[in-house]
Amino acid sequence: MELEAYREEFPITRTWAYLNHAAVAPLPRRVVRAMRRFLQARQRGELGLKVWPPPVMAEARALAARLLNASTEEIAFLGSTSDGLNLAAQALPIAPGENVILCDMEFPANVYPWLNLQKRGVEVRIVPHDRGGLTPERLAACLDERTRVVAVSSVQFLSGFRADLPALARLAHEAGAVLVVDAIQSLGVIPMDVRAAGVDILAANGAKWLLAPIGITILYVRREWIERLQPVYAYYRAIPSPEPYLRYDWTTLRPDAGRFEPSSPNVDGIYGLHAALSLLLEVGIERIQARVLDLTDRLLEGLEVLGLEILTPREREARAGIVSFRTADVLRDYGRLRKARVLVSLREGYLRVSPHFYNTPAEVDRLLEVLAG
Known part of the structure; x- marks a missing residue:
């Protein structure tokens, strides 16, 4: 089964780019x-x-x-x-x-x-x-x-x-x-x-x-x-x-x-x-790990292009599903992301992004577009 097919388990995907699993995850339908x-x-x-x-x-x-x-x-x-x-x-x-x-x-x-x-x-x-x-x-x-x-x-x-x-x-x-x-x-x-x-x-x-x-x-x-x-x-x-x-x-x-x-x-x-x-x-934990690392790779590359301060290690073996970074105005950008229906966390002065396996590259790009705007 393709990973994107599992998005049907998560109704929130219809309205939000939910990138906040390090805080609390939405429950799948079967749960x-x-x-x-x-x-x-x-x-x-x-x-x-x-x-x-x-x-x-x-x-x-x-x-x-x-x-x-x-x-x-x-x-x-x-x-x-x-x-x-x-x-x-x-x-x-x-x-x-x-x-x-x-x-x-x-x-x-x-x-x-x-x-x-x-x-x-x-x-x-x-x-x-x-x-x-x-x-x-x-x-x-x-x-x-x-x-x-x-x-x-x-x-x-x-x-x-x-x-x-x-x-x-x-x-x-x-x-x-x-x-x-x-x-x-x-x-x-x-x-x-x-x-x-x-x-x-x-x-x-x-x-x-x-x-x-x-x-x-x-x-x-x-x-x-x-x-x-x-x-x-x-x-x-x-x-x-x-x-x-x-x-x-x-x-x-x-x-x-x-x-x-x-x-x-x-x-x-x-x-x-x-x-x-x-x-x-x-789904398979190895498959989940590969998907999440690919998504966070994409995010890290985009954040580097924007010249933002990144707290999370770049090496794949040194991280999992969390990427934390700072912008020039963290509170403002947190609000802008929420307004664009992109959900992340605000932690200790950092924006923390945490995608799971059902998230998509398009959702990561959506976050980067808001930050670049």
């Missing part, structure tokens, strides 16, 4: 249909007549595992990316005097959970970025024998810098640290192989590049870390057999990442996530 079916079934009372958990949870878990090249036992569903990062911060064994390393380009969701550990005597090292992110060279310069966590975004929200996760993981593991990844700006647009990359813990909300609902997050915990993490919350479904309910037994927890999952999950969100993951895997 809305899936969520509507669940809500209508619940309205009819069918949820109380069927087994729990619904089969869609296992099916969505399998799709998420496929997307990450993980096992289903390593996948859980949470509410937000922050939930996953806070779980990592609170559950990992980090003692007073030990340290966490991150760079000064991180979104606050991957900063505050670690700063929250300072009250326990944990040192948080926020190091200056290199070309918009954390490079292996910058990490190597600040690692030591007391480093326990390297926290990094796979793609930075502002610069669009794409981290070299395998290299960061090697350095972290050699120092005895774990690699915790905020993947919200990459999952769904570039391939993610957690095994090859050496990722220990990863979290990514569905609302951006995954084209899924707000309030549903994929959590990955490497198998060998599942037993070593101390659950922050004691969910009643974290044990292998929750029933009978009056047999209180917290001695044995589930052997999989489901022990970290709320007992009342966002089921309608999981229905939507299942449909969204099915769509992305149908």
Whole structure:
């Protein structure tokens, strides 16, 4: 199926050039249909007549595992990316005097959970970025024998810098640290192989590049870390057999990442996530990456012709779907783009453009024409 045929999944394409997936994505038609079916079934009372958990949870878990090249036992569903990062911060064994390393380009969701550990005597090292992110060279310069966590975004929200996760993981593991990844700006647009990359813990909300609902997050915990993490919350479904309910037994927890999952999950969100993951895997992540990099190549070339200040790295391997740049009057040009029905983000004094696979070269050209006018 040709990529432009998928534009039918996104009604907004009829009225807007929607280039804002790093903020929040429009929901595909099939995602809305899936969520509507669940809500209508619940309205009819069918949820109380069927087994729990619904089969869609296992099916969505399998799709998420496929997307990450993980096992289903390593996948859980949470509410937000922050939930996953806070779980990592609170559950990992980090003692007073030990340290966490991150760079000064991180979104606050991957900063505050670690700063929250300072009250326990944990040192948080926020190091200056290199070309918009954390490079292996910058990490190597600040690692030591007391480093326990390297926290990094796979793609930075502002610069669009794409981290070299395998290299960061090697350095972290050699120092005895774990690699915790905020993947919200990459999952769904570039391939993610957690095994090859050496990722220990990863979290990514569905609302951006995954084209899924707000309030549903994929959590990955490497198998060998599942037993070593101390659950922050004691969910009643974290044990292998929750029933009978009056047999209180917290001695044995589930052997999989489901022990970290709320007992009342966002089921309608999981229905939507299942449909969204099915769509992305149908299109193909490699194909999506190629399309998005081609679109951002076109954008970068046009911005260079206009002589604008570009924050995002030019090399294809160093970026994903985000391009950030400045004009002489950012606020004015943001307003001009909106008036022309071209939707982008305004972030930290930059215009941030983030196309997905269903966007077209013509939409990129439309943005460039507005800026040139």
